[in-house]
Amino acid sequence: MYNSLFSQLSILGASLALLSGILLLWRRNLSSYVDAFQWQSVVLSGLFVIVGYFDHNPELYLVTVIFIALKVFLIPRALRRMQTRFAVERERDPYLNVPSLLIVSGMLVILAYAVMRPVVAISSLPTRGGLPLALGLVFIGLLVILTRKKAFTQVVGFLILENGITLLALLGTYGIPLIVELGVFLDALMGFLVMQIFIYHLHGTFESIDVDHLNQLRH
Numbered sequence: 001m002y003n004s005l006f007s008q009l010s011i012l013g014a015s016l017a018l019l020s021g022i023l024l025l026w027r028r029n030l031s032s033y034v035d036a037f038q039w040q041s042v043v044l045s046g047l048f049v050i051v052g053y054f055d056h057n058p059e060l061y062l063v064t065v066i067f068i069a070l071k072v073f074l075i076p077r078a079l080r081r082m083q084t085r086f087a088v089e090r091e092r093d094p095y096l097n098v099p100s101l102l103i104v105s106g107m108l109v110i111l112a113y114a115v116m117r118p119v120v121a122i123s124s125l126p127t128r129g130g131l132p133l134a135l136g137l138v139f140i141g142l143l144v145i146l147t148r149k150k151a152f153t154q155v156v157g158f159l160i161l162e163n164g165i166t167l168l169a170l171l172g173t174y175g176i177p178l179i180v181e182l183g184v185f186l187d188a189l190m191g192f193l194v195m196q197i198f199i200y201h202l203h204g205t206f207e208s209i210d211v212d213h214l215n216q217l218r219h
Contacts, residue, residue, distance in 0.1 A: 003126040006054045010171060013047040014130030014137075016040075017167055018109070021140040021160050024153075025101040033156045034079045040163055041071035047170060051127070055174055075159065082152060095147045105140055112136035119172075127171040134171055137164030 020040035024033055045068050052060030096104065112135040120128045141161025145154050 006050070007126040007129055009050050010047065010127040011129045011133070013043055013050065014133035014167060014171065016043045017047075017163065018133045018137045018140065021137050021144075021164070022102070022105050024144050024156065024160065025105055025140070025147075026098060030083050030150075030152060031080075033153055034076050034083070037079075037156055037159055037163075038072060038076040040160065041067070041076075044163055044167060044170075045072065047167070051170060051174065054126075071159075071163070079152075079156070095149065101143070101147060105143060108139040108143060109133075109136040112139055125171075125174050127174060130171045131168065134164055134168035137167060140164070 017040050020036045020043065023036045027033070027036070045064050048060050048064040048067060052058065052064070109132075113132040116132040116135050120131055123131075138161055141157050141159075141164050144157030144160060148154050148157060
């Protein structure tokens with residue numbers, strides 16, 4: 001009963017995280033991108049608490065506090081300031097239209113289940129049911145990066161990808177050592193800062209955050 005409840009909660013949390021990632025493929029309003037990332041981070045924070053409770057690992061509570069501070073408050077606030085600074089409201093012309101993106105995302109989730117099936121079969125962890133969903137979130141993050149033209153939405157895609165990796169590590173290791181998670185947070189923060197600098201330079205050079213303008217540098 002104890003492990004069954006834990007397993008159900010982990011699958012529910014991973015499912016909600018995956019759905020918030022798929023939401024990015026459906027919407028084009030940049031505010032909804034930030035909202036989806038923020039709520040996804042809230043769900044992951046809840047999973048940290050759940051794993052910490054069932055695994056009797058108090059270090060995960062500290063990880064949760066850092067995760068909330070960074071991904072629920074600081075990074076979404078920085079993203080909203082960037083959106084206001086560049087006055088961009090929508091992703092108008094992605095490389096793929098919405099129906100195609102949803103079809104591809106469904107195929108990627110199926111692929112994630114196929115890839116993780118051997119791992120789930122041999123694993124005895126109560127969190128194993130959420131592993132395919134976590135890998136599916138990683139794939140969705142990559143899809144957002146590859147199919148969006150605005151550098152802003154590509155940054156959000158990177159953050160979704162990083163959340164997917166965090167979720168995969170959390171469920172696959174039944175809790176992440178504190179020092180490892182702190183290193184991951186630092187890498188994610190540095191990656192976000194580098195991308196933020198890139199967007200400011202892109203806008204300063206082309207007065208746009210559309211990455212298609214980088215093709216002009218070839219001429």
